[in-house]
Amino acid sequence: xxxxxxxxxxxxxxxxxxxxxxxxxxxxxxxxxxxxxxxxxxxxxxxxxxxxxxxxxxxxxxxxxxxxxxxxxxxxxxxxxxxxxxxxxxxxxxxxxxxxxxxxxxxxxxxxxxxxxxxxxxxxxxxxxxxxxxxxxxxxxxxxxxxxxxxxxxxxxxxxxxxxxxxxxxxxxxxxxxxxxxxxxxxxxxxxxxxxxxxxxxxxxxxxxxxxxxxxxxxx
Numbered sequence: 001x002x003x004x005x006x007x008x009x010x011x012x013x014x015x016x017x018x019x020x021x022x023x024x025x026x027x028x029x030x031x032x033x034x035x036x037x038x039x040x041x042x043x044x045x046x047x048x049x050x051x052x053x054x055x056x057x058x059x060x061x062x063x064x065x066x067x068x069x070x071x072x073x074x075x076x077x078x079x080x081x082x083x084x085x086x087x088x089x090x091x092x093x094x095x096x097x098x099x100x101x102x103x104x105x106x107x108x109x110x111x112x113x114x115x116x117x118x119x120x121x122x123x124x125x126x127x128x129x130x131x132x133x134x135x136x137x138x139x140x141x142x143x144x145x146x147x148x149x150x151x152x153x154x155x156x157x158x159x160x161x162x163x164x165x166x167x168x169x170x171x172x173x174x175x176x177x178x179x180x181x182x183x184x185x186x187x188x189x190x191x192x193x194x195x196x197x198x199x200x201x202x203x204x205x206x207x208x209x210x211x212x213x214x215x216x217x218x219x220x
Contacts, residue, residue, distance in 0.1 A: 001101040003130045009092045013079055016088050017119075024121040026129060029114070029184040033107070033134055033192025038062045041200065042105035043209025044097070045217050046090040051077045053093035056217040058209055059103045063199060065208040070216050073097025083143050084118050087126035094127055106133065107188070107196065111210050113137040114183035114193070116160055116168035118144045124185025135185030136193040137168070138207050142181050152176045157194065169194045173201040180205065 007019060044057045055073040060066060075092025079085045090112075113122025114137030122143070128135035145162035147170040154175045160168040160183070168183030171194060180201075184193045200207040206214065 020119045020121045027125045028187050033188040038106045040105045041209045042108045043213045045213035055093035055097045056213045057097040058212040060209045069103050071097045071100040087123040108135045109207050113139045114185035116183035128186025134188040137183045137185050139181040174205045
């Protein structure tokens with residue numbers, strides 16, 4: 001799969017922060033996501049061991065969510081472990097995996113944040129600029145913002161807001177389990193992002209393409 005090469009990754013923390021501010025103005029979270037046009041979805045998962053990131057990307061069909069391709073990628077981790085810098089730590093490994101894809105997914109789901117991020121520039125935003133395809137952040141952890149108390153039932157959701165701005169949606173994808181924090185990354189809107197995630201979490205808390213990537217990374 002061909003990618004846009006936006007920058008190199010040999011950056012210190014100050015340079016990475018400046019780059020976040022520079023690039024976040026290019027993020028598009030207004031374009032409606034057309035679910036009827038989606039045929040293939042990619043889900044990714046990254047594990048870091050000894051300053052090396054190991055990425056797994058699984059492509060699945062939509063709407064039946066059957067895996068059709070699995071690829072692995074690796075990259076050196078250069079920045080410290082802070083939530084705001086996850087995309088810089090995981091990015092090289094993810095790009096290494098994406099370049100190996102034989103299929104071209106219509107949407108990419110990330111185990112991390114989109115604009116629901118302190119700098120409004122999570123992994124789904126950052127890698128979306130390389131992919132130039134719709135990307136969605138599916139975070140297990142809330143990095144910033146607040147949301148109303150959710151009922152315990154599957155399907156309950158509430159807007160995630162920060163400084164008066166809606167940056168995502170807290171969505172309970174399984175009854176009595178912690179919610180997922182869904183936010184658009186690039187070339188997708190919030191409503192479309194939430195609708196797609198809901199349709200990929202019928203059985204599990206994680207969206208199925210991400211769950212499959214996690215399982216593949218564990219050797220299962």
